[in-house]
Amino acid sequence: MIFCLAISTIICALPCFAALGGDVSTVRDDQARIHATWNVTQRSGYAVHELRGADGRIVREYASSSGKIFAIAWYGPWAPDLQHLLGAHFEEFQQALQAQRRGAGHGPVVVQLPGLVVDLGGHMRSFAGRAYLPDELPDGVRAEEIR
């Protein structure tokens, strides 16, 4: 018992990324975090965990049959917490965004890396976007299904 507790403590001392690339078991943490309802839809080859927050935000987490979150999509009135949603991929995203920025300007953001795709869109008071791991898409799943 003490041993198990120690293991648990060690695991959670590491970054407990609750989102992209994380384990489906962390959806529960996200549900609590945004005070959301939680519905699961089973599709061919994966499951969609849809969280609807009381503040109007919607987060959909796409979990493979092995339980890995390979994609996330979100809508809502506020800018998303990408540090949380992208988890271990957050810094990679930020570095790519910084590298590709040219001059000034506003508008949709598209970051396409070999192992990571992030799209941001919307406008003030209505934000939307998605992120997925191209190498982790289950067989037969198209990126168009992530929305």
Place this chain on the structure above:
Amino acid sequence: MRTGCFYSRLLSSAVLLILAAAVVSCGGGSSHNNSSTSNPGSGSNVQPVAVNSGPAHNYANGLFTNLTVCVPGSSDCQTITGILVDTGSYGLRLLSSAAGGALTLPLPTQTVSSGNSVGECASFVSGYTWGPVKAADITISGENASDVPVQVIDPTFSSVPSGCANSGVPADDTIQKLGANGILGVGPYAQDCGGACTQTGSGNPGLYYGCASGSCQVIAESLTQQVQNPVALFTTDSNGVIIELPALSGSAASMSGSMIFGIGTQANNALGSAAIFPLNSTGEFNTTFKGKTYPAFVDSGSNALFFLDGATTGLTVVAIIRASIAQGQPPIFQRRPRPQAPARPSVSA
């Protein structure tokens, strides 16, 4: 190829192109290196606007104007040029001289009862702005709004809260990054946050902060204290905005037009036969592309060219976009094509 939600946002960008930019760069035919000017008319509600590269000369197809801000109730004023006109946001944001902007006027900072200064983190899709909330009297053309909460973009105000930086997009905290001396948000909301920011606890999205000694905590901010769309506070012509740009047959390095305040309040802003597109609760309306329906919005503040399929969409020129701001009522967008423009919205397939 992108579809789904994100694709819908691309379509939205196409609408923006119709509004402000497509006519500059999408002619596809002969190129004219001169500028083009519409016939803006005149009147106390007509404000000149121009599409150009902005005060930092690095903004593609931005829509810019000027305005005057004053310390409330005084004649201590400053005219600021190079303000980005943005129908996709709400409220006036001015880049401080500390960040390389034009604003030097010492506007009073909003405070909470404890005396702490109020700061704001305002999120845009591709960047955020951080700095204090201040008060200003605003004059644009002959229109006036008094004691308006505005944001001053100033990274020296306080450390950026983690809840702001966690959005993952960069701070627009220099003239080179913002590409403007300020942003004038005239979209279809009266405030930049709304009811959620008046709440305490977990329902508050964390846009407004009380700051002291360089440290900031999320606060509840009343609707009237939030950064306001100045148009909605005008003493006259406060129910909407028309942005009018000329039609072009080719391309031009710049173009001039008008921002006309009010809908149906003066001889020069009658609704006429304009088509009305009711907006939903997120300020959006539906467009259709190849049989699928997508949400869309008119955003003069976005400037990228994301949707190039002109042969399919027939994206050409719709010269006049009208947007109304109605507090407490569903806002509407109206479109009145020029005679030579397509009668139907060109984003519809």
